[in-house]
Amino acid sequence: MAPIYLTGDKSGISEFINKFDIFLFDCDGVLWSGDHIFPGTVETLELLRSKGKKIIFVTNNSTKSRSDYQKKLISMGIPSNVDEIFASAYSSAIYIARILKLPAPKNKVFVLGESGIETELKSEGVEFIGGTDPAYRRDITPEDYKGIADGSLLDENVGIVLVGLDFHVNYLKLSHAYQYLARGAKFLATNTDSILPSNHTFFPGAGSISIPLINMTGQQPTALGKPSQAMMDAIEGKFLFDRKTACMIGDRLDTDVRFGIEGKLGGTLAVLTGVTKKSEWEADGAAVVPAYYVDRLSDLRG
């Protein structure tokens, strides 16, 4: 079914807003692009809040904790609080602590990622090694090869390898992660986006850190970011809402809109200020089609 175009349709917008209690927002490409907030973003969020709507910011960003991410929202001029933020690092911590619940002592996490993951694992009481530990930020040595291979340099209590975006990825960390996986650790990824949009081009995303391990082991990780439904389950588990009353708003068909449709939310709204073009869902046999779309988020102000 073709999506309903809301831009300029006052009664359609009013009906749309009234239909939902909760709006899940993707951020980059919806609220801002890079470091540039879109005009009307703040006013649109205020409008929704004034009507009693619950707002949740859902991001695959794995390098930031919720608190880091809230600082980013504030720095962009967007009023928000930590409890409104759901990022893939937090999603991963929730999944490990509340869903996977591996029995101690073999439930430690080897982290390939930045401090945001560490903060969220700590907040859920999950033990971890790796991450930003300077001991792993160096070249591999002959002693490492030997000790990784024979296990003497490994932590036998590691039962999980969690891979997010790691700006300090190196051969030593990949060697450790591979060896834990080869010895049976569960393979988790905060998200598997191959690219990270930045400065109007792309840089390596979290998926660029996990793909060598996928290629080496032949295993796929359980991904905890959009469009993985493990993230939706974690969001629902935290906020306890009726999915029919929720709408996902995003700029990407293959992550945001798909996330909402597969999560059986009441609706999905695409905006045209990011990655996806209208022609993509208008194409014959388009796999993912939003329920609604607007040219830009601020069109919801009517």
Next chain:
Amino acid sequence: MAPIYLTGDKSGISEFINKFDIFLFDCDGVLWSGDHIFPGTVETLELLRSKGKKIIFVTNNSTKSRSDYQKKLISMGIPSNVDEIFASAYSSAIYIARILKLPAPKNKVFVLGESGIETELKSEGVEFIGGTDPAYRRDITPEDYKGIADGSLLDENVGIVLVGLDFHVNYLKLSHAYQYLARGAKFLATNTDSILPSNHTFFPGAGSISIPLINMTGQQPTALGKPSQAMMDAIEGKFLFDRKTACMIGDRLDTDVRFGIEGKLGGTLAVLTGVTKKSEWEADGAAVVPAYYVDRLSDLRG
């Protein structure tokens, strides 16, 4: 057709050896395993040489130049000379200088790899950047993001990205490599082995360095190692022989034996001292079957 089993078959061995003038040898798993040379390796090579056979050591190892690799052979106790060695770094240099021949000035190579690649590129007079340059062995900075994105930190004469095994891979190098590819550089890989056997287990191979770029760009590199026929073409171009008189000896069906079959060599011989088990080619519908096999290389002494 089932392969001919030569172990213990004196007349079969004699016929096999007489049939070929040139033997292409894979090394690890055939001549040695790790740091341990197999008994009889030296004597078998001597036997072949005494019968006037030409020997070529063919390796996907991309971190070593031919000269480095000869030192390794000598250190293992294997008499050899540099001209008998064909490694994927050399194969790549030959391909770039003699086959691809991009017109100057946009023919510089951005290297993700170690000094072996640099040595071989220099030997063929190919200009390059990256590689072991300490300027790339550091964390990415905000200035890097900006300069990589707007091109001010890029070398506009880079027309090729060559990816081998890089023990110093990092986010900065991957970001540069991606940006050159996004701007149209040719994508080459010394080889695409996902894993590197070492210390009786596996570490990340050259394919672990290129896979993030494959995942980001959706492009496949031209691979210059086994089983790629670009490597066979380069070997033939250098040694000028009749393929019907050559036999590939190796331990892996999917690289060595496949390399020989697809290269239309006169024969292939599998040894059982490495990765492949006999059951693999005996399985129904096995895609790759060697022409001959022995339990171990030294069985060729009869």
